[in-house]
Amino acid sequence: MKKILISLILIIGTAHLSAQELTVSAQLKPRFEARHGFGTLASPDDEAALFVSQRTRLSIDFATEKYEVYMDIQNVGVWGDVSTLSKSDKNGTSFHQAYGVYHFSEKFAIKLGRQEIAYDDQRIFGAVDWAQQARSHDALLFRFKPGNKSKLDVGFALNANGETNFKEDYAVNQYKSLQYAWFHTNFTENTGLSLLFLNNGMPYNKVTGTEPGGDPITEQKTTYSQTIGGRFTYKRDRFNFNAATYFQGGSTPWSGSTGTQDLSAYYLAADASFKVIDVLKLGAGFEILSGNDQDGDITKNNAFNPFYGTNHKFNGWMDYFYVGNHANNVGLVDIFVPIVFNQNKLQMRLIPHFFSADGTILEPGFQKADSYLGTEIDFDVKYELVKNVNIFAGYSHMFATESMEIIKGGSKDETNNWGWVMITFKPTFFKKKFDEPKG
Known part of the structure; x- marks a missing residue:
């Protein structure tokens, strides 16, 4: 951390030599949570978890007409996860983002390094900002701007454990490589369309032979799935409408085994909202993520995977x-009815969700269970104390069914709820424009 601060001082001290604009900002986000049935149903012997997590982030943005360098230096932890006399934090300090952008022209640029990748409503690619650590990728992007109303990103990522002299198995639980293309255009002032193609490569073990004793010989390979689809948006006056559909094919690793499964899955969603009065907006929508039947062909995978999206934003x-x-479960049908109140510095949201399984659920006696999983009620409130300082609070309650017990475990009869309070500080410490040297 000392070296990072020294580097920051040097950047600021020499900025007048070459920088067009330098911005130094920060984010502090402590959050208290009380969890009892968060993520899965509570069991009778489970007591509520109480803790405070915190994100501390320092951001440095250095930009000229031709290039930009951006860094997010971040520490994430839970209050008390190390001793009060500890010399270091449990998770240490890391770079959440560290990338450079070079503009070859007004219509073409490259962006490379560790970066957040987020598009549209963040269903497939998202920043996952709710999670204190958030999500970032080590990637290379080519960014095109064919016209004033259109833009195209083409991205590549290749992951490895570290620097090696020979090939070794990839040990991190994520993709080995990916390639994608995202295109967006606005047909009119009110309508827009985005198209996405993602080729996602996951490592898996392939059986290549047999040991003398009969044990299988395996070699790590990469299998690819393809996601293709788009999202349409329409906005006019007080009315908003969005619709999206994606299809997935190719193959995925066979969980708990060697080899792969053929993938055939789909996603379908639509939502609409109407501002009844200036401070009140009502909406309704649905999502369908295809899933596997518990009595289906185990060599096939029909479960849609939203991969790298901000999934906390969706489905309760x-x-x-x-x-x-x-993942690779019975899928989901989610019907939701958001109610949003927004006036000046105050915002309140109430969102009921009605959940059902897309695939077949089997009871312990192998009879088909009801597809209805339960209802979740979400409520939160946000208030701006002053500029760059906000306080948030929320409460959620899950009313689950026996079918939810089958796929999640725990007990539907327990009080499954979650409450939280969070305050965010986002100050800008330093922002200044400089003239670039002539010649």
């Missing part, structure tokens, strides 16, 4: 679905 804030869980 208690994170029962697709937040590090529910």
Whole structure:
């Protein structure tokens, strides 16, 4: 950390030599949570978890007409996770983002390094800002701007454990490589369309032979799935409408085994909202993420995966679905009815969710269970204390069914709820423009 601060001082001290604009800002985000049935149903012997987590982030943005360098220096932890006499933090300090952008022209640029990748409503690619650590990728992007109303990003990522002289198995639980293309255009002032193609490469073990004793010989390979689809948006006066659909094919690693499964899955969503009065907006929408039947062909995978999206934003804030869980499961049908109040510095949201499984659920006796999983009620409030300082609070409650017990465990009869309070500080310490040297 000492070296980082010294580097920052040097950057500021020499900025007048070459920088066009330098901005130094920060974010402090402590959050208290009380969890009892968050992410999964509580059991009778479970007591509520109480803790305070915190993100501390320092951001440095250095930009000229031709290039930009951006860094997010970040520490994430839980109050008390180290001793009060500890010399270091449990998770240490890391770079959440550290990337450079070079503009070859007004219509073409490259962006490379560790960076957040977020598009549209963040369903497939998102920053996951709710999580204190958030999400970033080590990637290379080519950014094109064909016209004033259109833009195209083409991205590549290749991951490894570290510097090696020979090939070794990739040991991190994520993609080995990916390639994607995202295109967006505005047809009119009110309508927009985005198209996405993602080729996602996951490592898996392939059986290549047999040991003399009969044990299989495996070699790590990469299998690819393809996601293709788009999102349409329409906005006019007090009315908003959005619709999206994606299809997935290719293959995925076979969980708990060697080899792969053929993938065939889909996603369909639409929502609309109407501002009844200036301070009140009502909406309704649905999402369908295809899933596997528990009595289906285990060699096939029909479960849609939203991959790197901000999944906390969708399907209820208690994170029962697709937040590090529910992958390759029975899928989901989510019907939601948001009510939003917004006046001056105060915002309040109430969002009921009605959850059902897309795939077949089997009871312990192998009879088909009801597809209805339960209802979650989410409520939160946000208030701006002063500029760059906000306080948030929220409460969520899950009313689960026996079918939710089957896929999640725990007990539907327990009080499954979650409450939280968070305050965010986002000050800008330093922002100044400088004239670049002539010649």
